[in-house]
Amino acid sequence: MKIINLVQGSDEWLEWREGGVTATDATILLGRSPYKTIWRLWAEKTGYARPEDLSSNPLVKKGIENEDKARIAFEENHDDMVLPACVESDEDPIFRASLDGLNGDWQPVELKCPSESTWNDVCTNGTNSKPYHLYYAQVQHQLMVTKAKKGWLVFWFEGEVREFEILPDQELMDELTLKAHEFWDQVTNKIEPPKDPEKDTFIPKGDQATEWIRLAEEYRFFEDQVQEAKKRLDDLKTKQKPLLENLKGLMGDNFTADYGGLMITRYKVAGKLDYKKILKEEAPALKAEDIEKYRGNDSERCRVTVSESVKPRTVVDEEAVAPLLNMVEEFEISYF
Template identity: 45%
Template sequence: MKIVNLSQRTPQWLAWRAQGVTASEAAVILGRSPYQTPWRLWAEKTGQCAPADLADNPFVQRGLALEDQARRGFEQRHDTLLLPVCAESSVHPVLRCSFDGLNDVGEPVELKIPAQKTWEAVASQGADSQAYRLYWVQVQFQIAIAEAARGWLVFDPVSDQATALEFEIVRDHAFIEQELIPACLRFAEAVRTRQEPPPDPERDRYIADGEARMHWERWSSHYRDTARRIQPIEAELKALKGQLAEAQQALVELMGDFLLAEQDGLRVQRYRQQGSVDYAAALAELHPELEPAQLEAYRRPASERVRVTLKEEPVTGSPEPADAPRRRRRRDSAPDTTEPATALEPFGYF
């Protein structure tokens, strides 16, 4: 291991990280991260896409604010000192680590400040939890760089209401030598030679190229123009429906207790419609022992939906935005194909 004299979170540190493969990227490279694809990471490192800006993410802000407290907590519990350092592999310098801390015997300690939901999942599921599985890869990478026999993964919410969850992670020599290091070196070479990995059709963003680009431009222009024409019509329709509702309410009030009226070209009928059964409430009351997972067997097949969002139309002749891919068949990563949640906890960010 070669120590690199850099202060973490500085511009020099960011540049150093960008020129190599880091521990937090290992799970992505192996295809184990649900939050980023190998292609997206490659695109960011080759300048095809801008990295996501996590500066305002509350989980990131909280992690940075409480990391020192979590470090002191581990030091007190284990009667040791943790040295936060940057290092490169002595064999493969392109493989790099920014350690939260190396203890007195050179073992890496990875500190996580989890959200309550993540902490509860780790507390109940342990090594089977998603967070543990993702960060296990990160710690194995750190163990490899530190040339250590083991490392530590710590989930410390830094809270009086919850204790730190600590996992001793033993070096997995076969995983490191046969899977982790080869995959990371291949990825580093792909970045150096700009040989892109295949995009994931379900998680990366399609970008038309060649003849498809011309068709896409034609149909997208047609869609935008049509949508703009529809907008004032929809606004007028909404106003007219409001007027209908107002007139209907006035007619019903005039009818008093009568259920039917027919006069001047209008038939107005009042009726009651039976309410639907609240099956969720019924199940909760009649069979409280049922777990949500048991109901999945009765879920109807998923159906595909399409959502089209009108974006700012690019100005003709202006340079391409920094975060837009410049090559063909590209996608930006997404957690999944459902509506994304806000402020996702950034697994593997540090």
Template identity: 40%
Template sequence: MKIVNLSQRTPEWLTWRRQGVTASEAAVILNRSPYQTPWRLWAEKTGLCAPADLSANPFVQRGIALEDQARQGFEQRHDTLLLPVCAESTAYPVLRGSFDGLTEAGEPVELKVPGQKTWDAVAREGETSLAFGLYWVQVQFQLAITEAAQGWLVFDPVRPNVRALEFVIARDAAFIKGELIPACLQFHEAVRKQQEPTPDSERDCYVPEGEARAAWERLATQYRDADTRAARLETELKGLKAQMAEAQGGLVALMGDFLLADQVGLRILRYQQRGTLDYAAVLGAIVPDLDPQLLEPHRRPASERVRVTLKCDDTEPAPAEPDKPRRRRRNASAQASAPTADDSAVSVTETTLEPEPIGYF
């Protein structure tokens, strides 16, 4: 292991990280992360896509603010000192780690200050939890650099009367040599040689090239112009509907107890309509213990949904990070043919949130 004299989270540190492969990227490279794909990481490192800005993410901010307290807590519990350092692998200098702390025995300690949902999941599921699986890879990467026999993975919410969850991670030499290091070195070469990995069509962003790029720009302009006009018309329509509602209320008031009127080109009929049944409430009342799976055979075919988000600029969007909602100016729906029996299509305009992040750096 070679110690590198850098202060973490400085511009020089960021440059050093970008020039190699880091522990926090290992799970992504192995395609074990639900938050980022290998293609997306490659695209960010080669400059094709802008990395997500997590500086305003409250979970990231909290983790950074409480890292020193989490470090001190470990030191007190184990009567040791932790040294936060940056280091490179002696055998493979492109493998780089920013350690939350090394014990006096040279064992890496990875500190996480999780949100409540993540801490509850780790407390409940232990080594089978998503967070443990992701950070187990990160600690193995650190063990590859330090060549230590074991390391520590600590989930410490830094809250009164809440114990930290500590896991001793044994070095998995077969995993490190046979899977981790080869994948990381191959990824680094792909970045260096601009060799694009295969994107995941379900998780990665489509990037048009050549003639498709020109067609995308033309159609995007067409959509934005139409949306601008639609917004003006919707505002006008809303005002007209308000005028109609006001006039209707006045006409009904003039009718008194009469149920029918037909004057000056307007026919008004007042009537009662029965309310619809709330079938979910009916099922809950009649069969309170009904297994939801029994309803699945009666579900109608799925339909394709399309969400179009108008952005304030033309820059390529970074993916939404956990617990960071996408900023929206206005959602416009576009109809798309669905591969279903009834050929139905549904437009979607709701805003969605991503899952809670489970770590930082």
């Protein structure tokens, strides 16, 4: 392997990561990542879309804050020193890894500081847990790059540590190599991979973009009127509230009243059941998958968010956003 002299987190480091296939990318290319699709990774590598900013994510922040604690815990357990490093494969430089650490035997050490629920999954299910399955591919990529005979996957949570020794998995490495080169060809030649319709954002093109803009302008116009109407309704409800309180005061202890065109009925509602607490105290052995078998069929919902800008939140490709340049963004409403 080749050591690359970069400071992790720097602009140069980010640029270097975008120039190849990283260990984080490996989980995506192998279809193991619940967070990102191959299309989304392609969009970020080609500059079609910018990466989402996760710096304010509390789990990400917690992981960064505790990484040194996890590293120290591993060092103490093994009487060894672990240093962060950026490395590339000698044989195939598109494979690169930003390692949490290399130990004294030049073995990669992947450190994870998860949430409590993830930690519990690891402790309960070990190598059958979802986090192990996800990050196993990441360590395999690191083993490809470093040519080490084994690596380490380390989970740290509030001072406790769970370690997994990872040996090279040639079958997975072969699959990763094939998929990585196929993906990198798509990146270098700007060949868009198929989207996942359930996870990737639809961006219309051509005539579809024109029709979308027409419909969106009309929808946004009516949405402004809806919001004005809601504001007016909220104002009216605010004026009603003290009147109702005075009427209830006149009723005293009576639960019903009917006079002057108003029928008022007061009633009591049972308190909300804390099902999580019930399950924890009365059925602690019950697992989430046991509950799921009692769930009904899925139903589809639709949520519309009207944003100030008409441009997609992360897509920055000039050709994709060009049809939006003349779109009406603001409307003057005088509904009331």
